[in-house]
Amino acid sequence: MELTAKNLQVRRGKKEIIKNASVFVRNRQFVGLIGPNGCGKSTLLKSIYKSLTPHGGTVFLNDLDVLKSTEKKVSQHLGVVGQFNEMSFDLTVEQMVLLGRTPHKKLLEPDQSDDYQIVEEALRRTRLTHYRTRSYLSLSGGEKQRVILARTIAQQPELMILDEPTNHLDIRYQFEILSCVKQLGISVLAALHDLELAVMYCDYIYAVKDGEIFAHGKPEEVLTPETVEALYQIKCRTYINPVTHRLGFAYGI
């Protein structure tokens, strides 16, 4: 599935948070969104997945006009792993993941055995099979994030949006989450903080600064010392990591 978000503009009060930003995701492409805190990454993503209505611009999923379609229609193609994972009531992990089937269900339709199979598969992919009857609220941050990912996998989206999915997670969980998403083989648009992770997983990168697309291209093209310095206002040098043979970053020197 291809995402075409053109000339998006978002205002809050008088402040322009997103100024004319365009983002494209090709079929099965893993696209990263990088930029400093408060640059508008989350807002940009929200205006794509209908949580915010942009003041200008268009969003298309293949031929589907996202801004003019219902939430239900969009959610059948687009899954989101967000940052909002706290709630005031408790469900089991399985019930939580089963909620991912909601977009594909009519209001009165019961859960069928293939729904349970899809849930089973999502639990297996996120290695949560043994957590099935656990209480969601009793899980650690990393485990919760995996449950949310499992729910989004059960949604069977053709495009997945991830908003800083690896926040607060230790290294192992960061790798686990991103590898799991990569293995799905679907289109992905992910806001990431860690540049080395971005290099590792992304096919293409958009750098956002002050609500605008500052640079975009292949990771090696975008993540130059100059761009990183301009984005984060920190001295940076890049090198080829002798162990991984990937781009590495040294800061503050």
Place this chain on the structure above:
Amino acid sequence: MQRLESRGITGCFYYPIILLLLFLIAVSAVYSVSIGQVHIPFGQSMNILLHALTNGKLGSLHGIQESNSNIIFQIRMPRVIFALLIGMGLSLCGAVMQATVQNPLADPYIIGISSGASLGATIAILIGFGSFFANFGVAFGAFAGAAVTSAAVLLLSSIGGRATSVKLILSGVVIGAFCSSFSDLVIYFANNAEGVQQVAFWSMGSLAPSSWEKIPILAAVVLLGCVFFLFQHRVLNTMLLGDESAVTLGINLSIFRKIYMVLAALITGTMVAYAGTIGFVGLIVPHICRGLFGADHKRLIPATLLIGSLFMIWADILSRILIHNVDLPIGIITSVIGSPLFIYMIVKKGYKFGG
């Protein structure tokens, strides 16, 4: 201590427990029609009810005085049905409101319904609506008050964008406070001691006004509400996740929130009009049920309906037998049973009020 299971302690015994609850409700209802100033033996009540329900095929009226059967049908049956329906309705609205505003402290009166209804009832009792509405009296006043306040709360909370749960709760508090102060004003200037006492009794909640004529409307509203919400478990579950996640699952909460609020307000308003504000049931029953069955609304709503009616039937029984020949307002009983139960749940570690 971490709680590992959140399907509740009942896990796979769900359906047997539902059957058991149905049985307990039936037995309690028969017991409830047996007690009172004239004591009718349990066996006799059973026979009378069976006889009536099966059109005479089961149960024998042999040796039973007709007066007993009249007492049961004319006086006690409507009251038990009232208790059953109101217990159901309050618990349902409590569970729905808690999900709708994503707050475990919510109850059916959260959007200012109780204060609005009180204001309406106070005006009806102390000032009167003039001759045209006089026949409807207090019930009409209470319902109108509830309707106006809930509409005001919904409007206030949707000013300037989405009706979020925080805005709803705060609007409920503000409008509630406004209504209470207005009722106080009416009471302060009313030169009518009897009326003031009547207002006080009304606000405690009571099943005494029950009668067969009132049952059709109450039953229609409560039962239709129950049927509707029994099929809404998918949306209710999604509500627990909050607005952001719900949108990504294809459900625009702000629309459903409004629909649910209006329906819950309608059901609560009807109940308040007939029986006053009966506290605590709508708050505590959903919590008891979450502790027993987990927060999945597919299991929660049916259980809440049954436990709610069972709770109310017993509160009604207690209100009639605690003090000999005195019919205590049921609102007092529900709070007296409800508070210690709630304290027990707070102290007990297993249940965390959702959080």
